[in-house]
Amino acid sequence: MLELLQFAIPGFVVAILAELAWMKWRGGVAYDLRDSTASLTMGLGNLVDGALLALALYALFGWLYGFRLVDWGPATWWTLPLAIVIQDFCFYWSHRLSHEWRLWWAAHVNHHSSQHYNLSTALRQPWTGFFALSWLPYALMPLVGIPVEVIATAHGVSLAYQFWIHTEAIDKLPRWFEAVFNTPSQHRVHHATNPRYLDRNYAGTLMIWDRLFGTYQAELAEDPPRYGIIKNLGTFNPVKIAFHEWVGIFKDLRTARTWRGRFMALFGPPGWREDGTGSTSATIRAAWQARQVGGAIRDKGALPQAAE
Known part of the structure; x- marks a missing residue:
């Protein structure tokens, strides 16, 4: 190799x-x-x-x-x-x-x-x-x-x-x-x-x-990619880049109130928080899809008014 x-x-x-x-x-x-x-x-x-x-x-x-x-x-x-x-x-x-x-x-x-x-x-x-x-x-x-x-x-x-x-x-x-x-x-x-x-x-x-x-998604012209991570680091320091998430894990392990919280701090999806304040990829996507559906319903509801 x-x-x-x-x-x-x-x-x-x-x-x-x-x-x-x-x-x-x-x-x-x-x-x-x-x-x-x-x-x-x-x-x-x-x-x-x-x-x-x-x-x-x-x-x-x-x-x-x-x-x-x-x-x-x-x-x-x-x-x-x-x-x-x-x-x-x-x-x-x-x-x-x-x-x-x-x-x-x-x-x-x-x-x-x-x-x-x-x-x-x-x-x-x-x-x-x-x-x-x-x-x-x-x-x-x-x-x-x-x-x-x-x-x-x-x-x-x-x-x-x-x-x-x-x-x-x-x-x-x-x-x-x-x-x-x-x-x-x-x-x-x-x-x-x-x-x-x-x-x-x-x-x-x-x-x-x-x-x-079932994890395929094509690139769409109407949705150009935005790069980075959900909470961008704002640093070019290689040491912080390499270890910032490990620091976050240790903090969450130290403050976890339950064994489930400790387990999820290691093996849960990134963004998961024991107090429910976190956002994972799944919850972010679900919220986005809900907004898309809500927007489509509002658009359909506006069609009759636009036609009058």
Whole structure:
């Protein structure tokens, strides 16, 4: 995996420079230097988290491989494509639970904390994924007979693929491609805070999982994405970006009045509060949908008056 990313990094640099030139040419908002610096710093810090994961998971997954339920035999031409599909399935559930469980969200939230959406945002990666245990779904891979070395390569392919989709420079792609693969348009939805877009499009490489499990949402021209998180941080300090949600969890654990409150502080949806004052993605979307329905009813009620 590391070798693959080493080859990809020069391409990342060229792509960022090309995107920056495109943004200046079209007269739009260029990169914010402070925001991009924070993203790059987060990416460098993620190398430590990634090294810890690589060391621990190489040993753990090698041990789990000894209990594999299927033995695919010697590697063939289809071993890596199969591993990429299985890895992407595991990524979907790791990513989805990282939005639904606050403990995993504490590690993942920093990736969403930028209010800009460009290729540097792709490098804004977690520092605490190892400790949050959000890698657990990938344990399925050695158990279904994928060798550790192939798992590492499939993960590297996934990471490299997901870099290019963090851009506004590419509009929607051909319908067949959008139907199967994750694209910039579909990932812009994922990073948006618009109520209709919250917690949608968890895909890594393949969009088939979102369509299968009911979490797909197309980008709509009438509802352009607004980026960031529900309560934006207002800081470019990488340490605060990396640990602010962990601080919030510890505060909620300390002040929780019940065991349910403590449990939900760790495994409830982000935004949940024991006193009922919080707003989760589900409650925000429900309130928005209620407003949409109420507006539609009022519009229908106004039609006869307008016709008179």
